[in-house]
Amino acid sequence: MVKTVCGFDVAIVGAGFAGLYMLHRLRGLGIPARIYEAGSGVGGTWFWNRYPGARCDVQSLEYSYSFSDELEQEWHWTERYAAQPEILRYANHVAERFDLTRDIQFETRVTGAIFDDTTDRWTIRTDRGDLIPATFCVMATGCLSTAKVPDFKGLEIFRGCRYHTGHWPHKGVDFTGQRVGVIGTGSSAIQSIPIIAGQASHLFVFQRTPNFSVPAHNGPLSPAVTRDWEMNRNEYRHRARTSRTGILHEWGTESALDVPPEERDRAYELRWQRGGLGFGAAFSDIGVNKEANDTAAEFVRAKICGIVRDRAVAEMLLPKDYPLGTKRLCVDTGYYATFNRENVTLVDVRSTPIEEITPAGVRTSTAEYAVDSLVFATGFDAMTGTLCSIDIRGRAGAALKQKWSQGPRSYLGIMVAGFPNLFTITGPGSPSVLSNMIVSIEQHVDWIADCLAFLRQHRLTAIEPTVDAENAWVAHVNEVADSTLYPRANSWYMGANIPGKPRVFMPYVGGLGVYRQKCDEVAANGYEGFTLSAPAPEADRSVDRP
Numbered sequence: 001m002v003k004t005v006c007g008f009d010v011a012i013v014g015a016g017f018a019g020l021y022m023l024h025r026l027r028g029l030g031i032p033a034r035i036y037e038a039g040s041g042v043g044g045t046w047f048w049n050r051y052p053g054a055r056c057d058v059q060s061l062e063y064s065y066s067f068s069d070e071l072e073q074e075w076h077w078t079e080r081y082a083a084q085p086e087i088l089r090y091a092n093h094v095a096e097r098f099d100l101t102r103d104i105q106f107e108t109r110v111t112g113a114i115f116d117d118t119t120d121r122w123t124i125r126t127d128r129g130d131l132i133p134a135t136f137c138v139m140a141t142g143c144l145s146t147a148k149v150p151d152f153k154g155l156e157i158f159r160g161c162r163y164h165t166g167h168w169p170h171k172g173v174d175f176t177g178q179r180v181g182v183i184g185t186g187s188s189a190i191q192s193i194p195i196i197a198g199q200a201s202h203l204f205v206f207q208r209t210p211n212f213s214v215p216a217h218n219g220p221l222s223p224a225v226t227r228d229w230e231m232n233r234n235e236y237r238h239r240a241r242t243s244r245t246g247i248l249h250e251w252g253t254e255s256a257l258d259v260p261p262e263e264r265d266r267a268y269e270l271r272w273q274r275g276g277l278g279f280g281a282a283f284s285d286i287g288v289n290k291e292a293n294d295t296a297a298e299f300v301r302a303k304i305c306g307i308v309r310d311r312a313v314a315e316m317l318l319p320k321d322y323p324l325g326t327k328r329l330c331v332d333t334g335y336y337a338t339f340n341r342e343n344v345t346l347v348d349v350r351s352t353p354i355e356e357i358t359p360a361g362v363r364t365s366t367a368e369y370a371v372d373s374l375v376f377a378t379g380f381d382a383m384t385g386t387l388c389s390i391d392i393r394g395r396a397g398a399a400l401k402q403k404w405s406q407g408p409r410s411y412l413g414i415m416v417a418g419f420p421n422l423f424t425i426t427g428p429g430s431p432s433v434l435s436n437m438i439v440s441i442e443q444h445v446d447w448i449a450d451c452l453a454f455l456r457q458h459r460l461t462a463i464e465p466t467v468d469a470e471n472a473w474v475a476h477v478n479e480v481a482d483s484t485l486y487p488r489a490n491s492w493y494m495g496a497n498i499p500g501k502p503r504v505f506m507p508y509v510g511g512l513g514v515y516r517q518k519c520d521e522v523a524a525n526g527y528e529g530f531t532l533s534a535p536a537p538e539a540d541r542s543v544d545r546p
């Protein structure tokens with residue numbers, strides 16, 4: 001049955017960190033808003049990704065909201081890198097503390113959003129039959145929220161159990177005594193493989209592309225670290241907001257090629273011992289100069305060879321055909337050492353591809369591997385997949401999916417020409433997945449909230465980027481990406497994990513601090529690059545209407 005819902009101005013899609021903060025900011029402005037969320041709870045990524053070993057790879061103290069002093073003071077992280085259950089508790093705590101759930105409709109998937117040129121309003125359609133009119137629509141749908149299972153022949157006839165890391169059963173899975181196959185060796189696989197190996201009778205890891213991974217050295221947060229954070233929090237938060245990635249790395253200022261090899265290795269060793277993503281920031285040119293990058297890559301390859309005892313297995317685990325960091329650098333706990341276990345077999349499916357899933361397991365071009373359970377750690381249709389799975393129609397019925405068929409186009413990664421009043425939080429063309437995403441989320445939400453306040457103040461009802469501004473931004477995003485090593489990898493940043501997806505580098509690599517400045521300048525210049533419109537006199541639908 002179709003139900004028309006009334007009574008608010010902004011429809012928000014998604015109740016992850018982005019949607020929750022968006023709702024909170026709009027409440028503060030007195031703008032009626034409501035979230036529609038496909039899941040039965042808040043937390044987004046941390047609601048869905050419950051696989052063993054799931055945890056953040058940005059340190060918990062930094063991977064958290066900064067908008068509320070009280071929230072910061074009352075929440076205490078237990079580990080350097082919090083595990084999924086703790087991050088999900090945090091999301092729930094935020095939702096309760098700010099009384100957000102009363103404006104969230106759960107278990108409701110938004111299936112379409114249509115813009116009406118004559119009224120300047122969106123109508124959002126859900127799988128529950130709701131038709132929701134709203135002046136503004138905020139897509140807080142996440143960059144990594146559409147899980148991708150490869151289309152293997154025979155998938156349906158597999159007799160065992162199948163799981164995707166991005167859709168893990170809430171009651172958990174005990175693999176004790178089972179033969180398990182994990183397909184994929186990206187970040188989720190690298191986190192889960194050591195734990196699954198500890199339970200399974202035998203684990204087969206099917207690897208197409210080896211990844212670079214650095215140790216987490218995770219553990220309980222020491223009182224000294226917590227005290228330091230509490231004392232200097234404001235300064236740390238400020239630094240993160242204006243930094244390149246939203247992460248408090250100590251960025252090396254020298255070229256890796258300007259220091260003697262022993263000194264360079266000492267710098268890498270220090271960062272390897274510290275653990276975490278800071279490894280990739282050891283020198284100024286690791287991301288832009290292949291020769292400099294090779295020194296970091298070679299250091300990690302030597303580490304892998306030092307950890308993995310079997311020479312042939314170590315050789316298979318060495319990433320060789322893309323620069324370090326151009327696919328997401330992984331952060332692990334005991335990943336490489338897991339391949340020293342008797343019950344773990346690494347299968348190279350680059351040289352012996354998977355041909356089909358059989359009732360009993362996985363058949364490659366040379367062998368069949370019998371398993372009781374299959375885990376797909378095959379990632380996501382990143383950045384555009386979720387938005388394109390919603391039937392979004394802008395001016396004159398134009399489909400977003402069609403507009404983005406050759407790659408995403410947007411202005412600042414926030415709005416799209418031809419789709420007025422539709423905002424994308426951490427959309428393609430913004431730093432998003434190359435940053436600490438909570439810092440990026442807060443920046444986008446604040447920008448959008450300020451924009452809506454501006455529109456209200458000036459009694460305007462519509463905002464839309466010009467095609468020229470969008471073209472210039474897309475060109476800039478590409479130009480910056482091309483000045484780095486990123487486009488050299490077949491990564492999900494490039495859409496390379498999805499057959500048929502255009503190869504376009506999607507996130508903005510120019511740096512979060514620089515990007516923030518650009519967004520602020522655009523706003524300070526009266527929303528430069530946007531067309532703002534007032535309502536027709538007889539139909540004032542501005543956001544402060546009674």
Ligand SMILES: Cc1cc2nc3c(=O)[nH]c(=O)nc-3n(C[C@H](O)[C@H](O)[C@H](O)COP(=O)(O)OP(=O)(O)OC[C@H]3O[C@@H](n4cnc5c(N)ncnc54)[C@H](O)[C@@H]3O)c2cc1C
Pocket residue numbers: 013014015016017018019036037038039043044045046047049054055056057058063108109110111140141142143144145188386390425426435436437438441
């Ligand atoms: C395993 C994993 C680990 C990660 N670790 C880190 C990390 O350490 N640091 C970091 O910065 N980032 C990390 N990320 C990225 C992470 O996605 C972001 O940090 C952040 O959680 C994104 O929040 P979000 O609200 O933008 O999106 P999400 O958390 O993805 O939430 C989007 C929500 O929208 C809902 N939704 C989508 N489409 C619809 C629809 N059509 N209708 C209704 N609801 C819909 C989804 O159900 C979901 O709940 C990680 C991602 C994964 C998958």
